[in-house]
Amino acid sequence: MARRDDIVSFANGLLEVEKWQEFGAVGLQVVGADEVTRIVCGVSSSLELFEHAARARAELVLVHHGLFWRTEPLVVDRRLRGRLAALFATDISLVAYHLALDAHPELGNSAQLARRLDIEPERSFGGVGVGGSLGSPVSIEELAARVREVVQREPLVFAEGHTRIERVAVSTGAAGYDLITAAREGYDCFVTGEPEEPSLHAARELGIHLIAAGHYATERFGVQALAARIGETFDIPWEFIEVENPV
Numbered sequence: 001m002a003r004r005d006d007i008v009s010f011a012n013g014l015l016e017v018e019k020w021q022e023f024g025a026v027g028l029q030v031v032g033a034d035e036v037t038r039i040v041c042g043v044s045s046s047l048e049l050f051e052h053a054a055r056a057r058a059e060l061v062l063v064h065h066g067l068f069w070r071t072e073p074l075v076v077d078r079r080l081r082g083r084l085a086a087l088f089a090t091d092i093s094l095v096a097y098h099l100a101l102d103a104h105p106e107l108g109n110s111a112q113l114a115r116r117l118d119i120e121p122e123r124s125f126g127g128v129g130v131g132g133s134l135g136s137p138v139s140i141e142e143l144a145a146r147v148r149e150v151v152q153r154e155p156l157v158f159a160e161g162h163t164r165i166e167r168v169a170v171s172t173g174a175a176g177y178d179l180i181t182a183a184r185e186g187y188d189c190f191v192t193g194e195p196e197e198p199s200l201h202a203a204r205e206l207g208i209h210l211i212a213a214g215h216y217a218t219e220r221f222g223v224q225a226l227a228a229r230i231g232e233t234f235d236i237p238w239e240f241i242e243v244e245n246p247v
Helices: 004-015 047-055 078-089 099-103 111-115 140-151 177-186 197-207 221-234
Strands: 027-030 039-044 061-066 091-094 119-125 128-138 156-158 166-173 187-193 207-211 237-242
Touching: 004 027, 004 061, 004 091, 004 128, 004 221, 027 078, 027 140, 039 047, 039 128, 039 166, 039 221, 047 061, 047 078, 099 207, 099 221, 111 119, 111 128, 111 140, 111 166, 119 177, 128 140, 140 166, 140 187, 140 207, 156 177, 177 187, 177 197, 177 207, 187 237, 221 237
Parallel strands: 039 061, 039 237, 061 091, 166 187, 187 207
Antiparallel strands: 027 091, 119 128, 128 166, 156 207
16 A cells, blocks of 8 residues: 555656646646555546446556646536546546656657667657667568567558668657658658658658557557556556557
8 A cells, every 4th residue: 555645756756747848737637545555557548447447446547648638628528527527436546647658768658669679769759759779670571560569450551761670760659740850860760659641751752661550559558667667666556457549
């Protein structure tokens, strides 16, 4: 058992949340039980995730995509009311980390995905991504197969670069806009979640590969790494809930 506020303070410090100008509230978003004996984590806030957490008897839900965004109307509609009601009904706290979790050099979504692809992060890329080198050069077919195995999803592949891939930039989620930056910085391939409409021709004309493996699928690892670190630090069990999303 651990105090909720101690967990939040630890995570805030670990992720250095003060460095990031966020689109929404960071850290504790919904206040529930003071004491935590179990954590449930997931990629995005949803009624389905919160109902899973209640059945698991968790007192804290940790997510990458929280409830409150500056890009959304400040209105409690049926969607938000249902989610809040599910949390309050079982006294569950909601804790969310967005950009700070994307960018963390060890626990972050981009770093976690890169290492699973045998890409050793060497530097930050595009604000919240990482750039690095493969253990040994591969073809686009080999790297795409590796991505498919890691994220368990068929990626969208624009094979427009060199036959040998050595340097790869990784930025998870909706980071397709960083394709041009990756090309300008000399990367052979850019791995992200969502491409943009101009991405195909930009990749073709700049001579760079693009692998887009899904916003949700590429952002499943950071929240698990953070939950594992919290669980280890506070001796609390945690569980990742898969709430499938094809986007």
